[in-house]
Amino acid sequence: MSSAPISRFPVPRLEELPEDIRRRILEVQEKSGFVPNVFLALAHRPDEWRAFFAYHDALMEKESGLSKAEREMIVVATSAANDCQYCVVAHGAILRIRAKSPLLADQVAVNYRKADITPRQRAMLDFAMKVAAGAGEVEETDFESLRAHGFSGEDIWDIGAIAAFFALSNRMANMTAMRPNDEFYLLGRVPRK
Amino acid sequence: MSSAPISRFPVPRLEELPEDIRRRILEVQEKSGFVPNVFLALAHRPDEWRAFFAYHDALMEKESGLSKAEREMIVVATSAANDCQYCVVAHGAILRIRAKSPLLADQVAVNYRKADITPRQRAMLDFAMKVAAGAGEVEETDFESLRAHGFSGEDIWDIGAIAAFFALSNRMANMTAMRPNDEFYLLGRVPRK
């Protein structure tokens, strides 16, 4: 495992952390087998940590008209546009797992226009990329295009809000030089037997 | 007062809202004399609302090496770069009040390089703008420049995190077509007697 620093800023040790944060981190470790570095790097600021993960969970864990794989597509596509190494590598792994596809994450990261996705998913990513890179130009016609693909108003909010939340997340990761865990690179690439 | 819609999405009435959200909104109304539209437009999603304002408060209300006026400068400069009408108008008002200056907000919004600010504040805004628009290019040299102006590591986190948080906020406001309250436009422009 790599010993390179995972953040430009001080990273707290588990035992220094407030109880609620430590408990969540131990749960994640239990479930995933390792602690994704974002949980440690952002814990430098416990209040921001709590808001960050509350926001994340509100968008990524809830019921939605978007499947979990689709939500991860949004994360990977917009994070690639933002040159965010942590998010592309970590959420690429999650996308591979959620979509049960070893190829999709790399396709979406490099050029989502050429990924193995449906026209509906393409429309979803076009809107997400617009929110990520030129939200000031979002207009009523964008909503109409999405509705023509069957997205509800709530779905559209989800697409835009995920793109918006990862605009924050990408900037934090880039500012802190957050390093993806080595484990993420291989996750979901080899079919489990 | 304008009767134009304040969001492309449904806006809940106060009495429909969960108790904690309604209480906070009434407090703000009590203090400001009106309810800023962001509190209502985002309340369409209570869990996201809670995370949003928890994050906001963790950055904007706490003790920091940056004054509250300086934090608002970051909001105004980066929100203008993102063409975010709500944030420039609303936080422009707050900046005028915090800085006790009727001119500073418009100066920063149009071209912060020509605003009446100190060289230290200029360095702060240069970094905030880099996090806002090209965070993938943030490097160690950026940190050195900021340290040369006396910013601590914690201050730098604050600058970057505020720019990152409003990257989210600007995108939500643009996606929802959030409308600034008419009240904001004049706030802080006329000296109180």
Add this chain to the structure above:
Amino acid sequence: MSSAPISRFPVPRLEELPEDIRRRILEVQEKSGFVPNVFLALAHRPDEWRAFFAYHDALMEKESGLSKAEREMIVVATSAANDCQYCVVAHGAILRIRAKSPLLADQVAVNYRKADITPRQRAMLDFAMKVAAGAGEVEETDFESLRAHGFSGEDIWDIGAIAAFFALSNRMANMTAMRPNDEFYLLGRVPRK
């Protein structure tokens, strides 16, 4: 009143100026109650001053299919795209007065797509922004769009010529670091009784 310099270049005193320029400046002062800094900063070059204001008046003062408020919208939108503090602040004030609206100028400056304007005015500003930022791509189809909104050929010339003239004006203001008068910031914001 601010005592910051109004230009990077020498600014002539009124009594040093040629008679025709001084007379015009005194008329403006008489009418407005103060001398907008552009009249003083550009007077460093009397011949250019005369051509500048002759051009300005030929576009902004004459009869036109565009109302005076509409012409000021063009100035504010394109000057904001050019990060021109002087023009956004000064013409923002004029726009508020001409449109009898305390809100419109700030809306147009930050994101004209979300301003309280008509579809016809939106088409006008779309074309003005194209002339301002990518005139080489203007094509016959742009003219057709404008005609569909009822603009005559003369109106289209006016829109393009105003955007072109303020391309010059914005660059002069930015090059000289022309400072807006403090008076402009509040003009047109408070309803007169």
Add this chain to the structure above:
Amino acid sequence: MSSAPISRFPVPRLEELPEDIRRRILEVQEKSGFVPNVFLALAHRPDEWRAFFAYHDALMEKESGLSKAEREMIVVATSAANDCQYCVVAHGAILRIRAKSPLLADQVAVNYRKADITPRQRAMLDFAMKVAAGAGEVEETDFESLRAHGFSGEDIWDIGAIAAFFALSNRMANMTAMRPNDEFYLLGRVPRK
């Protein structure tokens, strides 16, 4: 000679024009052997015509620390950046004549960084291009660089003002689809005997 239209807008016949404009045009024709189309296309608006050429002459015909060839370099470089066919072709011809060089205009138009010019001229064009394309970022350090190359404050004004004036001129030419006269293409390319 080409019979393609020289403007998207109506072009007045010589005999329809006000006396002062017609006289100037006949003088130019006498001197050059043909009437450059800019004189005819802009004459659609006599008042704007007068201001345009008054501004042009104030910058391009007067005494200056910049040679006439240097001023034309600024026109050609910035007009190429603005994709302005009329100005690159017409002022390319003038540059070849003024600089007595059949090569310089094409070099400057395609990539001024690789043109046969002096380091001082390179600094001049770097500043002109900044005024043309990003004037909002002009700062005191730009002035210092130019002064280090021996440019006076008046020279710097000239550089910036020429770039600013042709920002206007390029936009008018692109909006009107102004067509360069066929004669310009060959002018100054063949050494006179």
Add this chain to the structure above:
Amino acid sequence: MSSAPISRFPVPRLEELPEDIRRRILEVQEKSGFVPNVFLALAHRPDEWRAFFAYHDALMEKESGLSKAEREMIVVATSAANDCQYCVVAHGAILRIRAKSPLLADQVAVNYRKADITPRQRAMLDFAMKVAAGAGEVEETDFESLRAHGFSGEDIWDIGAIAAFFALSNRMANMTAMRPNDEFYLLGRVPRK
């Protein structure tokens, strides 16, 4: 003739070159009356030279649904977008000769949207420019537009491949600071008697 260096890298003398390369160069000199500098500058690397000209000839010399003049239009338009002095000047000359037009090359170089070309050629250049500047966004709809103008699949490959090959060529010329021969500037401008 200019004595300025034709490359930042060492340029071999004719007699040092491998026999096949020298023979081709002498043939070109025989035909054109001079040796275009690209043959000498790239000969610094004989194997790359051979591949470069084999590729060039495979695209530019073969039978095609595109005329030779049309292929040169693609070269000039995309090379101008890449600020490549060598390719614009050298292929501008070839375009003038192939199209028997003294005007077309300069028109295409500055702004191909305003050149004297057919709608079919305009569609061809629009696609070439997309391949040159944003090939990742090429989609099936681009192919449909071209087919509507009568281009076959083979024609479309030719357009894209020429734009792609000159993406390479322009970068080599810019990296090596390859200097166009003085002879190119005048070629094809004066009608032969």
Add this chain to the structure above:
Amino acid sequence: MSSAPISRFPVPRLEELPEDIRRRILEVQEKSGFVPNVFLALAHRPDEWRAFFAYHDALMEKESGLSKAEREMIVVATSAANDCQYCVVAHGAILRIRAKSPLLADQVAVNYRKADITPRQRAMLDFAMKVAAGAGEVEETDFESLRAHGFSGEDIWDIGAIAAFFALSNRMANMTAMRPNDEFYLLGRVPRK
């Protein structure tokens, strides 16, 4: 294995191909265990195919001051900037193998500034990216920076020429919608035992 088309254009069957091309393809298949799609997709045009691979080999297979892994870093970084799915996926695999690192390719593809590379390699990639995206701005100072890191003139040519060749390659892959073989995604990720 995926059955999606590997090109927008017709793909020849092995037995239809000229002998020299078929032989090379069979050799590659023998060595790699599969035929990378670029060999098939480009074989639609045998002459271009021969020039393409001759150029490729002249740069990528020869002795050089750059290691083979370093050359692949250039390919991956610039191909990612060009949104080229085929090249990032295929050359990412080669980079993992050449560098004996399962992490490096993804790091370089998303943001080479944060990859586990040496300062010398960083300088190499900075220059390659400049050749890829803004070759017209390459200047003598870029060469000086590279020499300060110990690169010879020949090394610099290699860096620039590889970036230039993949500018071509990326555009061909994007134009043809060339699909990376499924095999590439996993290559070099799992340590061989």
